[in-house]
Amino acid sequence: MGVNDRKEREKEELRALILAAAVEVFLQKGFDNTSIRAIADKIEYSPTTIYLYFKDKAALFHAIHQEGFKLMFHHFGPLQQVADHFERLLLQGRYYLDFAFQNPELYDLMFLQPGTMEALPEDLEWMEGNAAFASLVQNVQACIDARIIWAESAEVLAFTIWASIHGIASLQIQKRCNKVISEHLKPHIATLAFEQVNLMLKSYRIDKASKA
Amino acid sequence: MGVNDRKEREKEELRALILAAAVEVFLQKGFDNTSIRAIADKIEYSPTTIYLYFKDKAALFHAIHQEGFKLMFHHFGPLQQVADHFERLLLQGRYYLDFAFQNPELYDLMFLQPGTMEALPEDLEWMEGNAAFASLVQNVQACIDARIIWAESAEVLAFTIWASIHGIASLQIQKRCNKVISEHLKPHIATLAFEQVNLMLKSYRIDKASKA
DNA sequence: CAAACGTACTGAACACTGTTCAACAAAACA
DNA sequence: TGTTTTGTTGAACAGTGTTCAGTACGTTTG
Known part of the structure; x- marks a missing residue:
């Protein structure tokens, strides 16, 4: 046939x-x-x-949102080559923000538009989002296991990390940054964001001095 | 007449x-x-x-968004009675999240919908947002001046705090939380969020031990 | 008091939107 | 060649934001 x-x-x-x-x-x-x-x-x-x-417009946008995740996972590709657990976690944060800043419309569709969630096919799970979050949890868990950082729950810490970074991306994409931040800071928002990610992640790090 | x-x-x-x-x-x-x-x-x-x-639908929604800010400032009222600078900063974070969780639609309009920013009357400043952010900067500055926390710039730290809390609110309101977080954690999202705010703010606190 | 004016209000229309359904043409099969 | 299946579409429906000519009524003037 x-x-x-x-x-x-x-x-x-x-x-x-x-x-x-x-x-x-x-x-x-x-x-x-x-x-x-x-x-x-x-x-x-x-x-x-x-x-x-x-099926309808929602299904079409869901397909676009899937393309967005494909692109994001592609963006995350180089992470697999990074052996150091903490370095990998740091980089994932940076890459995530990179992706958001470089693809604001896609990020909007993937993580901001509420319609994207309401129109999940047959009320199934949010596979793409779950996969992305799972990879973050995994990287956090690796750091915990290697006693690089300390946390009661890898999932809770991962969620906290995600929320912080997403907050920056969201404020930027939904244009609340530029309206509020001083003129001289605006060109450095991306840099500030990265520093913030570093600072936050490092605050969870087990102090090597206290080990000795 | x-x-x-x-x-x-x-x-x-x-x-x-x-x-x-x-x-x-x-x-x-x-x-x-x-x-x-x-x-x-x-x-x-x-x-x-x-x-x-x-003038048009955007202007009408801008007026609704103003009502939202009125409600939020009313929500912040009790803060003025709190004398301790650090306690006040902590409470502002909690009240902000409270407001977001209790008024998701209004929060959406005020801090998430991009249209709200694009339709600012005559491209003027975002007065309401600026006022809210200014009050946060002021509370941060008070903590810095009293040597309770340390930071190079009150504005940058305020932005960081705002972004973190907004991130939690945003994930919750735009329905990304429930799709990703484990079942047993869902009832505690609000609690987790508050703990996260506390933890983050306290990480900026000047360690009293190191003072001595 | 009656005529003129001003203005608050509206009905109908325009150009768009997502979506559906009967109709049609062409390809595949008998 | 005739029949059925399949891919495609034009027209229509109900909804949207928005505009504009027109109406009807309260106020002011002659």
């Missing part, structure tokens, strides 16, 4: 085409101004066609 | 009526489902009338 194979391939291709166009429009015009009709126009198909490949 | 006075009073009253209805619909139906027509229906006026009192 070579015919069915080809048809399935073509279906996959059109789905990918729609998704690519959706990402493009989304990154160009932002969340609120991304309409089904605009996406359809871009690929020269009828708006109705999109509904044959995605 | 008693007539003009009365007219101005009536105009003010209708504006207040529209705003109250807008807040009510907003708190009931959420940001996305608050339509001009729904607000107009509630007060039995034509949708067109609303545009005689508010």
Whole structure:
């Protein structure tokens, strides 16, 4: 049955085409101004066609949000080469912030838009988010096991770390930073953020002096 | 001219009526489902009338956001009675999180929705946010001056504190918490958040042992 | 008191949005 | 060749923010 194979391939291709166009429009015009009709126009198909490949607009945005996570995991790739546990944890924080600052619209969709969570397919788990958080917990646990840092619960500490870094990213992306911070500090927000991450993580570090 | 006075009073009253209805619909139906027509229906006026009192939907939401800040400042009221600088700073963190958890929709509008910032009247300053941040900076500065905590810059530390707490509030309100945190931790998110605030603030405290 | 004015208000319309459904054309199969 | 399946779409529905010409009423003036 070579015919069915080809048809399935073509279906996959059109789905990918729609998704690519959706990402493009989304990154160009932002969340609120991304309409089904605009996406359809871009690929020269009828708006109705999109509904044959995605249940509704929420499902389409969920697919975009998945692309965002793919990109983020790709961004995290180099971490696997870092052997030192604490260094790896530090870097993950930096890479996370890097990703947020470099892809504000995607970060918004992944971690800020509430709709993205409400539209999880069939109320299943948030796989992408869980995977990302699990990798953070794992890195924290490695530090605890190696007695580099101390914490009662790796999960709680990981959540704390995540919240702090996310807070900076969120304030920046949702434009609360620039309205509040002094003019002379604005160019250094990214630097400040990194220093903050370092400082926070190091405050959990077991003091080597107290060991001796 | 008693007539003009009365007219101005009536105009003010209708504006207040529209705003109250807008807040009510907003708190009931959420940001996305608050339509001009729904607000107009509630007060039995034509949708067109609303545009005689508010330039557009963004201006109306800006007014709601102002109401939110009024409520928050009211929430902060008891702080003025707290004489101990460090205790006051701690409490401000708790009250801020309290406010966020108790008024998620308002917090969303005030600190998360990007539209709220883009629609500042005539690109002026973000007065409400600036005032709130200034009060935090002031409390931090008081702690620094009293040599309770150490920091190079009160503003930078205030920003760091704000970002951390906002991060927790943001993850909670935008529903990323419940999807990622273990089942047994969920009932304690608020508690965890408070402990996190305490821990973070205390890590900046000047160690009394090192003084001696 | 009656006519003119000013203004608070509105109905209808425009251009958009997401979404659905009956209709159609073309490809696949018999 | 005739039938069925499949991919695609135009038109429509209900909703959105917003505008503008028009109305109706309270106030001021002649």
